[in-house]
Amino acid sequence: MKPKTRQAIDCSRCRDRKYVFINQKGKVRAEECSCFECKICEGSRRIFEETPEGISKIRECECNSLIKKITLFNQAGVPGKFVHEEFSSYSVDPPQHRTQKNALLHSKKFIEDYVARKGQYSQGLIFMGAPGLGKTHLVVSIIKELVMQNGVECKFVDFFELLRDIRHGYGEDISEKEFIDPYVGVQVLVIDELAKGRNTDWELTILDHFISARYNDDDKVTLVTTNFRDKLEKPAAYSNRNEKQSLSDAYQKYSLEEKIGARIYSRLMEMCKKVNLEGKDYRHIQP
Template sequence: MIRQPLHPGVQRGCPNCDEDGYVVIRDGEKAMAQICQCVGHCPRCKDTHFVTSEQGNRFAPRRRCECTTLANRIRIFNEANIPARHANSTRANFRRSKLLGPPFSAVSAFIQGFSPKEDNRGIILWGKVGTGKTHLIVATLRDLIFQHGVTARFVEFSHLLAELKSGFDRGQGASSLIDPLVRVEVLAIDELGKGRNTEFEGTVLDELVSRRYNASATIIGTTNYAPLPPAGSPVPNHAKPSQTTNLGDRVGPRVYS
């Protein structure tokens, strides 16, 4: 499928944005997108941001020009709270890292099959530290935002817990942090299961997952822990010592809803 630029004024062959019309930079702790310098005047609306449905008829209905799409999706990206260290995390440079395998294929299929405004099942990437899980999840958010225009948010689970506890100490309720995470179309939770596995952590995850489930909103995430074994699998022999901890041990079955 031929990729269409998000702005008619994008310079063909631009080496900085690869004809995307935007670049992503590190700005403090966050990754922030901005319009590439190659983007010129819009030839369709002459930078008025509006076009008519009938050329030459000044009484014809006006609609927003497609050149406004780029600025809108940059705004959505900048509200996603993506960490600065992942400013350059894309599927393209993950592919060049030669760490390809089932996770990359699963993410690519997820993005291709995603349908905005419809029910979309989530995806959880699990594996050892340093295998590129967070890179892939950020790349997924980036593609969903710029390809589909979906609202999204990235959170690292232990940071969310710390912010909630800090808010409680200041007399704030959990809703001030949880509500914005429920409203976005796609929520990415990094490091699921990272923590002490306390009742508080379980309560937070229960509320977040159940509210998003009831809203038919999508969750994607990463974890260092293996998933629960499929139904019908042989029962583990607990008489033998095991060094394996699965995701269900850490966060329970709630994440699979």
């Protein structure tokens, strides 16, 4: 069997995608690569045509679809530290656990199903597992592909940081609604670090609003990452831990349902398919 011949790449910067990702002011942004040039419209993004009746018309050039996708991606709010995260950079080779390879396959299958169904009645994913297994890497990769390849509206929100912004907004007379609305109505929403923090009654009320609004809308899909599992394998000892340690290791002490409550948990499980990850924290694996 002859080996497959690799197709030559004309632009090493974008690998012929015609766009690149950069970290700008703490957010991942997409921009046109310097190699992007349309020979049809010569950069005007418009084409002048004349009908058989002699009427002049202007129509949008096909190259403008990339500009629209770039604009859409730059509204997604992906944190800048994930500028290089894509499916191609997600490692599934040893010593990575087999569940991480399964998670990668689930992520790609989700995109395939979402695009095929045009977003209707698609089930989201909830990635569950300890820190450092690549959960956020996968959801960011999904966003990049959905937006840049398929023009799907997506937004990324770190729920813990959103709560902090809402608290800060109270002092500036900014309502919760102004912070929440941009996320509630988006086609695909990524909620990162679900259940992080103390999960007070106020925090759970905000989360309930998020989940309930999307639960009742068939064409809205939610992707979630959390360090908490649906079941605990064994209880952890916490008697000698200080508060900071207890919060950071809480995923070993509580299940997700215990953290967010039965109502929110039940709806989330109906909205999303569970993807459990196991393995070692990549930050602790020596190269």
